[in-house]
Amino acid sequence: MMVVLLAGAGLTAAAQPANDLCVNAIPIAEVSTTIGTTTGATTTDDPTAFCGTSVTAPGVWYVVTPSADGLMTAETCEPSVTNYDTKLSVYTGGCGVFNCVTGNDDNCPGFRSAVTFDVIAGTDYYIFVHGFGSATGDFQLDVNLVLPFYTVLEGDQCLAQFIDISATGTALNLADDGTATVQMPFDFNYFGVDYTGPIDMEIDNNGNVNFANNGDQGGFTNEALPSNDFTDGGGTTGNGICPFWDDLDSETGNVYWEVQGAAPARLFIVQWDMRPHFPGPGMGSGTVQLQIDEFTGNISFLYPDVDFGDAAFNGGASATIGIQGEDVNGDLVAQQYSFNEAAVSDGDCITYAVVIPEPDPCEGFDEFNYGCITNLNVTLQEDCMAKITPQMVITGDNEFTCVDSIAINVNGTPADVIIGCGNHTYEVTLFDVSARGEVETLYTCWGNVFTEDKTAPVIECPVRAGTGTADIPMTMQMASGTLENTDPTVVLTDYACFSDAFEPADGDRPYDLITFTVSG
Incomplete structure (x- = not known):
């Protein structure tokens, strides 16, 4: 949830609120609580046409851009903050080109206001908080977005x-x-x-x-x-x-x-x-x-x-x-x-x-669908560093369908990069984040990482049987190989045993395309 605090209840109001004019509308989240005031506001550039209710008192502006189609509510119903007879008007179209969406005067007890309206993802909705007659005061504006119950x-x-x-x-x-x-x-x-x-x-x-x-x-x-x-x-x-x-x-x-x-x-x-x-x-x-x-x-x-x-x-x-x-x-x-x-x-x-909701792929989600690789071997890059990714260390649903956030710690520090050869440790935590920003830990696991440097190997070319020379044709050397897919590539033409090889031997080839001996 996003909470925006402006000059309001219990505070000395500014002479003119910062969002008095539509062009200075304050962006708010689709699920948010905002404390504000209309005290000191003017009627400059305020809409004059009827929109669910008339506009007679000065007001202030907010703009919300929903991330999904749905049903949005906006209300000033909180009695502990809203201390005057409010009105709400909602528009699209932009400042000076107002298209009325809805408006309300007294949908809440105590002459406070509430509106509900359909929204389209990516559209700007301008919410104008004003008052009955010439009333001004402090208010709490609560906005929420839910999926629609019906499709029209x-x-x-x-x-x-x-x-x-x-x-x-x-x-x-x-x-x-x-x-x-x-x-x-x-x-x-x-x-x-x-x-x-x-x-x-x-x-x-x-x-x-x-x-x-x-x-x-x-x-x-x-x-x-x-x-x-x-x-x-x-x-x-x-x-x-x-x-x-x-x-x-x-x-x-x-x-x-x-x-x-x-x-x-x-x-x-x-x-x-x-x-x-x-x-x-x-x-x-x-x-x-x-x-x-x-x-x-x-x-x-x-x-x-x-x-x-x-x-x-x-x-x-x-x-x-x-x-x-x-x-x-x-x-x-x-x-x-x-x-x-x-x-x-x-x-x-x-x-x-x-509206028939789509099946929730995360309903009944079991965090134990995930696990960690206990011991992992990693090849360092040319800078003697290696980045640990979730796909390298987590088993199970590697698309992370039901996970909103992943944190990786290496050697007890909040970093996902290993520096230098040798033994290291890692820890991975999977999080779920609700629409209101509430964070829940879904799963945590850990393991060991052994790193080695294969960026400068010594290649011993094989010898053709009965000849004593290392000129076996490339076609005879093609095999599954013995090194990991994570190894860097090697320029084959840098080595004498491949100098006479035909295509596709020339150029960069992964180690696992050929059979040879590596040391160093």
Whole structure:
């Protein structure tokens, strides 16, 4: 974990924080805790457009560049440090060319802030910490990156098709802002948490569904995800599925639900059919559908008609589309597709497909898969030195798949180079380093090294039988040899017995290509 300390809680704040301007944004790690302050900050070059929340108070800037695609959270929720009503806004695109990603005002108790957003590896994300009204103060910014729970598939990749249930489903006859609770009959894993069926699903006329949540719906005023609207009224999990969270009315159409198919491949379907946007009559209507697949756990949103007769509402221009819930750690997380953006069109489909993690090659890793060579023979190089590498001394998985760091000590010192002939000792330690920088020793072993110098050998040329001369043809001398592969090469033409040899005798050849006697 990286911890950055700036002028903040308990310190005298500088007249102007160093990261007051976007161009001076402080780089932070994808898993980090940063202590900072907005006291003394100015509004110079601050963004003015709405991004999940309005910008009214001065703020400071940070930039994070994730190393992998995933789900990132940023929050100022720590009450022991954050001492004012914070806001968070997140952008891509760079300073002065802000592309809104998300923003939040009060997702944490005490009017503190939290956002969750999808990130792409290698992209710079600018996090702007500011305040409600004109508030400034000290804060703790916690950032974390986790793998996404779902992959968003759209267009031809979408894994569902619209199934009109207006004639076969059960009509709920919801009033404006009304809700009804029905039971989804099967088990459901949501953000890694298992829920056992039947599950109470509260369907809101305003284009969202919550479940296992003690009956707390989103309400008619949509917000960016994650939103406290699913917990403010006593909800316990914040589980909210939002195909089209907006202020929908009830003068036309209806809301239907149905379960189709047989176990273990049933579909739970909710259809907001021909619903107008508030204030109702006089405009067009839209149809949106939610499908939950028992077999895969996938969640699909389908949009046969999102033209409400007003550009201010069409395609989700005033809606929230996405999902949020509580993960296995009890944290509120979300994967938002859009917020107050005309992001969908007639006929579109979005699937939140469950991410199936790749098998972990290190799961059940046994450090005893490794071992050390007890006695090692090494040839010194021309500088009378030899470098000891992990591949030379460790047996087992020499690709070190599950090892993050390796330390080699020679003769009790933190070095991997042997100097001089004779007997030496070595020790090797294998380490695992977690995403938060925590180091764990996986395995340690040791051994002996005997070094010798073969850089200037004396070669005694073989004698051809019955001749008394050392001119045996090279073809007759080719053999496996007697020296190690680690030996240096020798220039064969430097020796009389090879002067008349044909190719490939000329040039540098490893010792182990020929048969001869070496001494010295």
